[in-house]
Amino acid sequence: MSLAIHLKNISKHYPGVRALDGIDLKVKQGTIHGFLGPNGAGKSTAMNIIAGLIPPSAGEVYIEDHLCSEHDKVAKTRIGLLPEHPPLYLNMQVGDYLSFCQEINGGRDTGLKEMVTKRCGLNKMTSRLIGNLSKGYRQRVGIAQALVFGAKVIVLDEPTVGLDPNAIAEVRKLILELKEDHTILLSTHQLHEVARICDEITIINSGRIIKTGSLLEVQNEFSAFKLYEAGLSHMDERIKESLLNFSFVQGLDVLHHREDFLLVIKVDGNEDRRSELTKLLGASGHLLSFSEKRVELEEIFKKAVE
Numbered sequence: 001m002s003l004a005i006h007l008k009n010i011s012k013h014y015p016g017v018r019a020l021d022g023i024d025l026k027v028k029q030g031t032i033h034g035f036l037g038p039n040g041a042g043k044s045t046a047m048n049i050i051a052g053l054i055p056p057s058a059g060e061v062y063i064e065d066h067l068c069s070e071h072d073k074v075a076k077t078r079i080g081l082l083p084e085h086p087p088l089y090l091n092m093q094v095g096d097y098l099s100f101c102q103e104i105n106g107g108r109d110t111g112l113k114e115m116v117t118k119r120c121g122l123n124k125m126t127s128r129l130i131g132n133l134s135k136g137y138r139q140r141v142g143i144a145q146a147l148v149f150g151a152k153v154i155v156l157d158e159p160t161v162g163l164d165p166n167a168i169a170e171v172r173k174l175i176l177e178l179k180e181d182h183t184i185l186l187s188t189h190q191l192h193e194v195a196r197i198c199d200e201i202t203i204i205n206s207g208r209i210i211k212t213g214s215l216l217e218v219q220n221e222f223s224a225f226k227l228y229e230a231g232l233s234h235m236d237e238r239i240k241e242s243l244l245n246f247s248f249v250q251g252l253d254v255l256h257h258r259e260d261f262l263l264v265i266k267v268d269g270n271e272d273r274r275s276e277l278t279k280l281l282g283a284s285g286h287l288l289s290f291s292e293k294r295v296e297l298e299e300i301f302k303k304a305v306e
Contacts, residue, residue, distance in 0.1 A: 002065065004029040004153045004183035005050055010059035012045050012207075019045040021207040022059070027153075027200075029064070032179050034198035035187040038305050042207040043187050044084070047155050050185070051081040063153060080146030084158040086138070087145075090131030094122055094141055097130060098148050105149035113148055120144040120174065136167030143174065147182075154178065155185045160193060172197060191297045201297075205305040215297065220270050222300045225250060228265045228274070230281055231289035235261040239284055248273060260288060 005027035012020040020042045027033040037043050048054045049061060052068060061068045063078045089097055098113055117123060120140045125133065130141055139159060146154055159175070160168045168190070176197055178184060188194060194201060195215060202212040211218050232239070235254055243249050243265065253264040263281075267273050274292065281287040 006062040008060040010056045013057045031199040032184045034194040034201035037204040041204045080151035080154045082146045082156045086142030095126035101145040102148045107149040116147045153183045157187045195297045203304045226267045227293040230263040232261045232286045234286040
């Protein structure tokens with residue numbers, strides 16, 4: 001699969017500070033790529049370099065296989081950026097603002113503007129002042145300004161920050177729809193949103209990339225254990241003792257639910273232990289269900305940046 005974004009050995013230095021330390025970031029075309037890290041990790045610096053707002057101290061930036069230099073305008077026309085604090089003019093009407101954003105990027109395609117306006121759910125808002133809109137609709141305007149000049153690669157910095165649950169769900173739906181014909185680099189602290197919508201993730205800390213890959217690959221990398229859940233119609237001490245005889249079983253939790261029991265089994269390491277566990281539990285005659293429970297991304301994130 002070809003790359004929409006490729007940061008190659010990128011470093012960025014400020015006086016007394018190394019914001020990025022030789023990072024390599026690859027974002028595949030047609031994907032939603034989560035960009036995660038604690039405050040001060042280097043995310044915003046990397047995104048500003050991708051968008052052509054600041055130059056790197058060293059390294060190369062490729063946008064859709066095009067090498068971008070400090071004075072190159074290609075990045076600015078190929079990349080749409082939604083900063084954490086969108087540059088909205090609150091005293092402008094939505095329609096006028098989007099026309100302005102399109103024109104300063106060299107575009108005058110009214111058909112594209114109408115399509116973006118509709119896609120972002122702003123049809124009925126074009127004559128409204130941006131300052132009178134709700135936070136959710138302002139964020140939609142911010143996403144629209146990143147799209148209105150025809151960029152195919154979109155960088156979204158905290159697109160759901162400060163939104164209520166309904167607005168978050170609407171922005172999530174919009175991001176998934178944009179994936180149909182855009183590549184999206186998404187930076188957010190809403191880790192449950194990343195797990196829902198991202199194809200791949202990159203974790204960065206102290207200016208260095210810790211891990212890149214699919215959620216499953218990252219989970220396997222940083223999970224020192226697996227969790228399995230077994231539904232049982234009956235539970236007794238013999239079942240518990242038999243399970244604890246396995247050297248790889250670290251612990252058991254038994255939850256009583258109505259007539260049945262839910263057994264949570266914590267297993268050391270990343271090796272697949274379903275065969276041994278289901279064989280033992282199946283032999284008891286009480287097994288109703290069995291599944292693996294993935295370790296949450298929040299726990300992986302804490303472990304990766306600790």
